[in-house]
Amino acid sequence: xxxxxxxxxxxxxxxxxxxxxxxxxxxxxxxxxxxxxxxxxxxxxxxxxxxxxxxxxxxxxxxxxxxxxxxxxxxxxxxxxxxxxxxxxxxxxxxxxxxxxxxxxxxxxxxxxxxxxxxxxxxxxxxxxxxxxxxxxxxxxxxxxxxxxxxxxxxxxxxxxxxxxxxxxxxxxxxxxxxxxxxxxxxxxxxxxxxxxxxxxxxxxxxxxxxxxxxxxxxxxxxxxxxxxxxxxxxxxxxxxxxxxxxxxxxxxxxxxxxxxxxxxxxxxxxxxxxxxxxxxxxxxxxxxxxxxxxxxxxxxxxxxxxxxxxxxxxxxxxxxxxxxxxxxxxxxxxxxxxxxxxxxxxxxxxxxxxxxxxxxxxxxxxxxxxxxxxxxxxxxxxxxxxxx
Numbered sequence: 358x359x360x361x362x363x364x365x366x367x368x369x370x371x372x373x374x375x376x377x378x379x380x381x382x383x384x385x386x387x388x389x390x391x392x393x394x395x396x397x398x399x400x401x402x403x404x405x406x407x408x409x410x411x412x413x414x415x416x417x418x419x420x421x422x423x424x425x426x427x428x429x430x431x432x433x434x435x436x437x438x439x440x441x442x443x444x445x446x447x448x449x450x451x452x453x454x455x456x457x458x459x460x461x462x463x464x465x466x467x468x469x470x471x472x473x474x475x476x477x478x479x480x481x482x483x484x485x486x487x488x489x490x491x492x493x494x495x496x497x498x499x500x501x502x503x504x505x506x507x508x509x510x511x512x513x514x515x516x517x518x519x520x521x522x523x524x525x526x527x528x529x530x531x532x533x534x535x536x537x538x539x540x541x542x543x544x545x546x547x548x549x550x551x552x553x554x555x556x557x558x559x560x561x562x563x564x565x566x567x568x569x570x571x572x573x574x575x576x577x578x579x580x581x582x583x584x585x586x587x588x589x590x591x592x593x594x595x596x597x598x599x600x601x602x603x604x605x606x607x608x609x610x611x612x613x614x615x616x617x618x619x620x621x622x623x624x625x626x627x628x629x630x631x632x633x634x635x636x637x638x639x640x641x642x643x644x645x646x647x648x649x650x651x652x653x654x655x656x657x658x659x660x661x662x663x664x665x666x667x668x669x670x671x672x673x674x675x676x677x678x679x680x681x682x683x684x685x686x687x688x689x690x691x692x693x694x695x696x697x698x699x700x701x702x703x704x705x706x707x708x709x710x711x712x713x714x715x716x717x718x719x720x721x722x723x724x725x726x727x728x729x730x731x732x733x734x735x736x737x738x739x740x741x742x743x744x745x746x
Contacts, residue, residue, distance in 0.1 A: 463570040477543050480570040486512075487546045505550065506557035516546050518594075519586065526586045530579065543571045543579075551576050552583040598666045598686045602699040605720070611660035617723065619701040622657045622665050624687065624722040624734070626677050629654065629670070641672040655680040657687070657722060677727040681734075687722065691733050696720045 392402040463475040477483060490509065491497035501509045523531050523545070530545045551565040562573040562580075569576075599605050605621055612620035628651040634642050642650040652670035655677070659665060666686035671679075681687050689695045699720050707713040721733045728734040 462566050462572055475570045476541075477547055477570045480547070480568065482550060482569050483544060483547050486550060487544065504557070505553040507553060512549070512553070516549055518590070519545060519549060522586065522590060526582050526590075527579070543569075543575055547571065548576065548579045549583070552580050555580060596664050596667065598695075600689075600695040602696065605696070605699060608659040608663075608665065609720075612723075618703060619699075619717060619719075619721050620723050620735070621696075621720045622659050622722050624655065624657045624681075624684075624724045624728075626653050626655050626680050628652070628673055631670075638672070641674045644673040647673060653680060655684045655687070657684075677725075678729055681728055687733065690720060690722070691731055693719060 392399055392406060394402075463480070464472050465475045465479070466472050478488070486501065486509075490501075492509070498509055501507075501512070505512065507515070519527060520532070527545060530542050530548060532545060534542045536542065547569050548571070551569060551571070554560050554565060555562075562576045565571070565576050566573045597604075599608055599621060608621050609619075612618070628644065628647055630647075630649050631642060631652045632650065634650040639650060642652065644651065644653075651673040653673050653675055654670055655668045656664060657666040666684065668680060668684050671683065686695075696719055698718075700716060700718055701720075702714045702716050704712045705715045719733070721735050724734045724736060726736045728736075
């Protein structure tokens with residue numbers, strides 16, 4: 358294609374023909390709709406259309422290359438080398454990088470009157486529960502258990518267990534670790550307290566941030582890791598199903614004292630509220646007992662409120678008869694797969710005025726009358742009231 362070239366005052370070359378205008382004119386000569394004639398597709402016209410589009414793209418590329426050559430030509434005309442430092446220099450000095458001021462959660466004024474960011478280790482929670490706990494005070498232990506739903510000794514054991522698995526679940530908060538600018542990470546003992554308060558009293562991350570001087574984002578990220586840690590480590594450690602007779606002594610003692618030989622636990626369904634359920638699943642997560650969407654879990658506990666077994670979450674619309682079919686512990690107990698070596702005796706009526714002892718093998722659970730009428734689901738029935746005529 359012919360191009361026209363002239364020289365400017367400095368001797369550099371510039372092009373007077375607008376190449377993009379030529380490319381546009383060529384592309385408008387044939388459009389995609391012109392490849393149809395009375396509803397019939399013509400491949401030959403389409404190939405011509407593609408060819409002209411490719412030519413237009415080559416022209417645009419050539420124009421960009423020529424503009425770059427024009428710049429180099431002008432630099433040579435002025436006596437500058439294209440690679441010299443002056444050719445890349447600008448009249449304005451480079452901008453100085455500005456460091457962003459640290460954004461703190463809580464601030465305090467030091468002895469010199471200067472306002473600074475309060476570090477988490479100077480927060481009230483760290484002082485009361487981590488740095489200076491009143492171990493010898495019974496009032497401290499009562500308040501700690503009420504505030505965090507856990508005795509202080511168990512909290513210390515939990516901290517040791519978390520630090521033991523810190524590389525696997527909490528590598529970001531390894532004690533002694535710092536961020537990119539040298540700031541120490543948040544104390545992991547303080548983050549554990551935020552997770553316990555969130556679960557025990559339903560505080561928001563903003564409330565926790567206000568009391569610990571840790572940002573909401575850090576607390577939220579730790580909480581998700583703590584939930585995973587609880588599901589994979591704490592659950593396997595503390596929720597243990599009794600599957601042999603040797604494991605029943607710690608669970609059946611209170612039931613024996615109450616006159617329930619053979620009972621090893623109490624079973625019922627519990628509901629956990631679940632917000633932001635998708636619209637297609639909303640109806641199945643609504644129950645006639647609850648005004649909100651929830652997930653249902655079938656739980657088995659001993660008389661000391663220790664969880665022995667639980668199912669995964671299911672829609673709240675499901676009743677107890679459906680939930681128990683997904684409870685592997687209850688179904689194995691019903692089918693005789695576990696606790697077959699456990700033997701107990703019950704009194705049965707023998708005639709009108711006598712009773713006899715009958716030996717049974719296995720175990721049973723104390724439940725309400727919403728479950729199936731199975732041998733392992735015994736309900737509490739009141740036979741003391743006489744029926745009125």
